[in-house]
Amino acid sequence: MAQGAKILLVDDDPDIHISIGLVLRAEGYNVTSARDGVEALKLLYKERPDLVILDLLMPHKDGFAVVRETREDPEYADLPILILTAVVEEASRRRYELETGSGMHVQDYVEKRIRPAELLRRVRRLLPPAEPTEAPAEQAVPKVTVLLVDDDPDFVAGTRVILEANGFRALTALNAEDGLALARSEKPDLILLDIIMPHADGFMVLEALRSEPELTDIPVIMLTGFSERLRQTSYAAIQGLMLEADDYLDKPVRPQELVRRVKAALRVKSA
Structure with missing residues (x-):
């Protein structure tokens, strides 16, 4: 078909x-x-x-x-x-x-x-598998790259599908170390970063990103299950605001809201 x-x-x-x-x-x-x-x-x-x-x-x-x-x-x-x-x-x-x-x-x-x-x-x-459709080479344009760093493989799989369905190139990492490595090698246009991860949390990753000249301007949206509380705490003021996270997004994430916030952060970056 x-x-x-x-x-x-x-x-x-x-x-x-x-x-x-x-x-x-x-x-x-x-x-x-x-x-x-x-x-x-x-x-x-x-x-x-x-x-x-x-x-x-x-x-x-x-x-x-x-x-x-x-x-x-x-x-x-x-x-x-x-x-x-x-x-x-x-x-x-x-x-x-x-x-x-x-x-x-x-x-x-x-x-x-x-x-x-x-x-x-x-x-x-x-059903029989769908046949992939490819645009002619001359119509191909570079896709915006979004890096997702989260230790929940189910969340990563679902979010990747949402991003790719909306035309983004999605890169994924299940831990902070791999996420930083991908950020350095791929220079994504935006990073979705989970806060709570083993070994190194999202704030530690964000601090590393902001300390490297080639990565410091990449928009970062922090993923959390408690964003409202986080914004009100002194820990957020010290960690999040000083490190200039661009946005916080609650999990579980509604697909439309995820795409809206990603596009908004990208617009700010390009302004």
């Missing part, structure tokens, strides 16, 4: 559309979104997707009804459906099976907080 498989993503949660949509688009899939079962069925008959990723509990028409109506149509009886589940939805599914006396005819179930790599693995299992 030259442009990648078509996936219909159905969920009433806007955050699901942002996070899962970015992961899928970064892999080369064409993603169409629906917020309820009524909209989903209209798009399904109009677009004929290659896969449906479906929430169960939604207003107007729920996922159970979407599955039932889809399977009643011979043309769509074998359409792959991947169910997004939460604890309450799993209970609802079991009740549905008990009341109807039959299981749902779907291909797979995944939890809503699934890791990006696992989601893609499940999708690939149901």
Whole structure:
């Protein structure tokens, strides 16, 4: 499939559309979104997707009804459906099976907080891999490079997907030492830097960056789970403000907010 498989993503949660949509688009899939079962069925008959990723509990028409109506149509009886589940939805599914006396005819179930790599693995299992598309060489332009330094491999994997889906070149390091080495060798345009890491924390990395003439002007956004408290402490005043961190960003990070803050810091740098 030259442009990648078509996936219909159905969920009433806007955050699901942002996070899962970015992961899928970064892999080369064409993603169409629906917020309820009524909209989903209209798009399904109009677009004929290659896969449906479906929430169960939604207003107007729920996922159970979407599955039932889809399977009643011979043309769509074998359409792959991947169910997004939460604890309450799993209970609802079991009740549905008990009341109807039959299981749902779907291909797979995944939890809503699934890791990006696992989601893609499940999708690939149901679909042929998307064919990568490359821009002609003459249209190629250098990408802005963002270095992410964080000791949480799941966070690193998910954030890398978000950055690359928005056109950035993403470099990653899982510890301070590797992060500094990459900063020195690659001279990234911006650094996303976790504060709490073993052996050397983010402030120590930031201090090293600000002490080296070739790195001192690189914008640095500090990643933390407690940015508001951090801004109010004397430790922040001594460590963060004196070392001139450009911004603080709370974890977990919403994809849209991450991209917005990265672009804002880059605009300040280029001004």
